[in-house]
Each structure stands twice: as C-alpha cells, then as structure tokens.
Amino acid sequence: STYYNKNTILYLNGQFVKASEANIDLYSQSMHYGYAVFEGIRSYRTASGETRIFKPAEHYERLQRSAMAMNMPYSWGVEELTDATYKVLEANHLQDAYIRPLVFAPANMSFSLNKESYLTIQVWAMEPFLGENLLNVMGSSFQRPNPKGFHIEAKASGHYVNSILASQEAKSKGFDEALLTDMNGFIAEGPGANVFFEKDGRLFTPPAGNILPGITRATVLELCHHMGIEVEQKLFTAEALKGSDAAFFCGTAAEVIGWKSFDGVPFAKNWNDSLGRKIQLAYKALVTESITEPVSA
Numbered sequence: 001s002t003y004y005n006k007n008t009i010l011y012l013n014g015q016f017v018k019a020s021e022a023n024i025d026l027y028s029q030s031m032h033y034g035y036a037v038f039e040g041i042r043s044y045r046t047a048s049g050e051t052r053i054f055k056p057a058e059h060y061e062r063l064q065r066s067a068m069a070m071n072m073p074y075s076w077g078v079e080e081l082t083d084a085t086y087k088v089l090e091a092n093h094l095q096d097a098y099i100r101p102l103v104f105a106p107a108n109m110s111f112s113l114n115k116e117s118y119l120t121i122q123v124w125a126m127e128p129f130l131g132e133n134l135l136n137v138m139g140s141s142f143q144r145p146n147p148k149g150f151h152i153e154a155k156a157s158g159h160y161v162n163s164i165l166a167s168q169e170a171k172s173k174g175f176d177e178a179l180l181t182d183m184n185g186f187i188a189e190g191p192g193a194n195v196f197f198e199k200d201g202r203l204f205t206p207p208a209g210n211i212l213p214g215i216t217r218a219t220v221l222e223l224c225h226h227m228g229i230e231v232e233q234k235l236f237t238a239e240a241l242k243g244s245d246a247a248f249f250c251g252t253a254a255e256v257i258g259w260k261s262f263d264g265v266p267f268a269k270n271w272n273d274s275l276g277r278k279i280q281l282a283y284k285a286l287v288t289e290s291i292t293e294p295v296s297a
C-alpha cells in the first residue's frame with residue numbers, strides 16, 4: 001500500500017500502534033452507512049527544517065463540530081490531538097505529510113445513538129493531490145448533497161460517496177477533476193476543494209451555506225485581505241465561470257491549484273499572470289513559514 005507498510009504507526013484510542021495490527025469492528029455504522037467524521041490536515045517541513053502542522057486547532061475544532069453535527073460522542077481536546085499528531089509524524093519519520101483523523105462508531109447496526117466513539121490518526125507521505133499541472137475541469141452531472149438532507153458543513157464520511165462519483169465521472173471522461181453545483185444549480189465546489197475565479201481583477205467564490213467552508217478557503221480570504229485583492233462571495237452559475245479570466249481550486253490537499261479549462265473552454269488569462277498564481281505562491285510561503293511579511297499584489 002502507498003499509505004502504510006509493516007513499520008507504519010498510527011494513533012488509535014490513545015495508543016500508538018502498528019497500522020498492520022490495528023483493528024476496527026466490521027459491525028459498525030461507520031462501515032455500513034458512512035456514519036463517521038474525518039479531517040484532512042497537512043504538515044510541512046518548514047524553511048528552517050522543522051515539522052509544522054498547518055492550522056491544527058482549526059482542523060481539530062472542525063472535527064469536533066462535525067462529530068457534534070452527527071450526534072457522535074466526542075471527548076478529545078485540541079491540544080491532546082495536536083500532540084498525538086506530532087508524535088505519530090515523528091514515529092513515522094514524516095515531515096511533509098497528509099494527516100487523516102477519523103472518528104468512527106462502535107458495533108451497532110441499528111440507527112440509534114452510540115455511547116462512545118473511536119478515534120484514529122493516520123499519516124502518510126504527501127503526494128500532490130491533483131498533480132502539479134493546470135487542471136482541465138468538468139462541470140459534473142452530480143450535484144452536491146442537499147443541505148436539507150445532510151449537515152453539509154460537516155466533514156462526514158458518507159458525503160464523500162458523492163465526491164467519489166463526481167471525481168470518477170470526470171476522470172472517465174478524460175478530465176482531471178469535477179466541479180459540482182448545489183441543488184439549485186449554482187456553482188458549489190469540487191469533490192474535495194473549494195473554488196475561486198477571477199474576473200476583471202477581482203476574485204469570486206461561492207458563499208458558505210451549500211459548501212464545506214474550507215480552512216484553505218479561509219486562508220485564501222485572509223491572504224487576499226493582506227494582498228489587497230478584492231473578493232466577492234456570491235452565488236454564480238457555470239456560465240459566469242466560463243466567461244471568467246482564470247480559476248483555481250483550494251483545499252488542504254490541493255493547496256492552490258490553477259485551472260487550464262472548464263468544460264473544454266480554456267481560460268483567457270495565463271495562469272502565471274493571474275491573481276491565483278500570486279495566492280498560490282503566498283500560500284506556499286505561509287505553510288512552509290518562509291515569509292515574514294505578507295506579499296502585496
């Protein structure tokens with residue numbers, strides 16, 4: 001497996017154990033119904049050579065909110081989990097890593113509440129999530145889950161069946177990734193990333209409500225603020241996106257990754273001249289702690 005080998009260590013319910021020896025209960029709502037919550041976090045080797053987890057508190061707070069939204073018992077503290085994560089990284093000799101905490105349910109095949117939850121933290125070496133080339137993105141035939149049927153702002157495992165279907169559809173048609181609309185047909189997000197587009201020197205992104213409001217999205221908004229880039233959060237259609245100058249996805253795994261085309265229509269602006277490219281560089285510098293001063297656009 002590219003994710004673990006016989007030496008890999010993971011964190012499971014307060015203990016550091018070998019991945020190859022860790023067990024889960026197959027009689028779990030998590031396995032059968034997708035009733036679990038998770039996070040996607042990254043650590044980086046910084047410019048000074050240290051290992052730094054990016055925004056661990058934001059991620060572990062979201063994990064708790066996701067668990068609460070799903071009525072899952074949750075008793076872990078941010079510091080406790082951040083400490084455990086650094087220990088798992090060290091045990092696996094990883095600096096540039098993807099970190100995957102998962103909260104899952106004990107044996108129970110009914111739809112009832114559980115008295116406890118289990119938690120695991122897995123880490124693996126980070127490979128580019130969507131590659132490093134500009135993306136050819138397809139408008140998906142799938143919509144994001146209806147917020148009236150799911151707590152869409154929670155990072156719940158079951159929601160990701162939708163992501164898998166959309167991503168597989170795009171790849172089967174020769175695209176790199178999908179872009180999904182919400183249930184009203186407005187642009188929402190990718191299977192695992194938020195979207196921004198540039199038009200006439202400003203950026204646009206869908207508002208919170210029908211998307212997972214990403215931690216990277218929040219970071220991009222902060223960077224834009226520092227860099228003097230105007231951003232408007234509003235609902236927009238695929239047509240507006242097609243008429244735009246440039247676009248990018250952002251997410252913990254994806255970081256900031258530019259688009260080459262949408263539904264086969266290339267963007268007019270060269271990525272290297274786009275606002276997204278400036279943000280991509282600023283983001284990289286931020287996560288690797290290689291700048292002290294915010295860059296200006």
Ligand code: PMP
Nearest residue numbers: 192193194212214215216251252
């Ligand atoms: N939307 C979806 C559906 C996602 O899975 C992710 C990745 N967690 C994001 C957006 C981006 O969120 P973040 O920046 O917090 O990783």
